[in-house]
Amino acid sequence: MADQEPGSRNPWIAVRPGDDLSALAARTSSAHQLFVESAGGADAAVRSVVRDSWLRSRGSGVSPDLVDDEVAFDGVALEEYRAAHPLSAIRPVVRRLLVADAADTGLLVAISDAHGRLLWVEGDSSAKDRALRMNFVEGADWSEGRVGTNAPGTALALDHSVQIFAAEHFNRAVHEWSCSAAPIHDPSTGRIIGALDITGGPRVAVPEALSLVRATVAAAEAELRLQALMTPHPPATSVPRLEVLCTGRPALVVEGDRQELSRRHAEILLLLSEHPEGLTADHLAVLLDESELDAVTVRAEMSRLRKVFGADRLGSRPYRLLAPLDSDVGDVRSLLDRGDLESALHLYCGPVLAGSDAPGVEDVREELRTRVQATVLRGGDVRLLASWTSSIHGRQDRDAWLAYLSTLDRGSSLHAQVEAHLRLLDRRFGTGAGR
Secondary structure (H helix, E strand, O other): OOOOOOOOEEEOOOOOOOOHHHHHHHHHHHHHHHHHOOOOOOOOOOOOOHHHHHHHHHOOOOOOOOOOOOOOOOOOHHOOOOOOHHHHHHHHHHHHOHHOOOOOOOOOOEEEEEEEEEEEEEEEEEHHHHHHOOOOOOOOOOHHHHHOOOOHHHHHOOOOOOEEHEEEEEEEHHOEEEEEEEEEEOOOOOOEEEEEEEEEOOOHHHHHHHHHHHHHHHHHHHHHHHHHHHHHOOOOOOOOOOEEOOOOOOOOEEEEEEOOOOHHHHHHHHHHHHHHEHHHHHHHHHHHHHOOOOOOHHHHHHHHHHHHHHHHHOOOOOOOOOOOOOHHHHHHHHHHHHOOOOHHHHOOOOOOOOOOOHHHHHHHHHHHHHHHHHHHHOOHHHHHHHHHHHHHOOOOOHHHHHHHHHHHOOOOOHHHHHHHHHHHHHHOOOOOOOO
């Protein structure tokens, strides 16, 4: 992605020297109102980074008005997760460079994990109190797909430092704030492990603020590198990856070794990854089987799963993941967040855990299918519509076939073939009587 927009304007910077803040705020607010009240795209009054993020936010179903008051972690679960997270090692650096001077400044300093969940929020006490109204609190999920355009969430989605000014935030509850954030990478693997963010008033949207955040991230990554060199750890291990798409057996990939899983173990790992806050045995039983599974059976399955996945990676009371777990479902979502629909379609080679009738899995399956379908239809790209309608997901998707038909020349043989397929779908399912 280019670092400069036409006209040499840096798209990652929100406020440039000489900008009239009042005029900029009014212009951005008007653009936001126009966007949320219309079905079209954002106009040129906002930066391309913001415009694209608004489109992703709307595509993810994020509300511009409702405040998500849930938290992914709290209490003991949050403490255990933070203690085991590699970002705990950089807190002294961040506190020394940023937090120590944030008292009585109206500024907040936040560290999130790679999924956008806020692990630590420190700084001005009155600002922390005000931030409660938008649920900017430790344990809350501030990923772009959850709350819309915001600096830490968008920085993670794009793997790039970024500033978000006032009404550039997708949710109106955040319009009184501005923020600068940058992703944090594991210096050994290059993988994103979190983000560092400064949140406050308009002054955190100037170039110097973003430079400060990036410098602090560089110092934090240097600290991680130093600790890795000085500490006699065993060789670094990659994050386990759960594979539940396509039509083969589900599998867990660890250090390149692919181990097939039973459907039940794959269901449990998928559900735990969807519920980072944890699940009680009773709740997990309902998500696995609404009628015939009891907590005793779930506990027995969890005991067997620990032998496969590792006892140190699974917590109890409630059951939860204690270590990161990647998945092909998460990868498809990330590609959609980044706007890379072609790669998402390539990876989305089959339903989530095809054949599973667990209610919680069916919800994930339908959510992912609906999201990919909506993105394909909204894009209107003839090549991607052709790919979708020829896939296992889109062969009987009448809306997609109609959209595909609308992109074709009426005189072409392909138009006739698609039209014939639509008539076949109408006869088969009794739809389209009025077409």
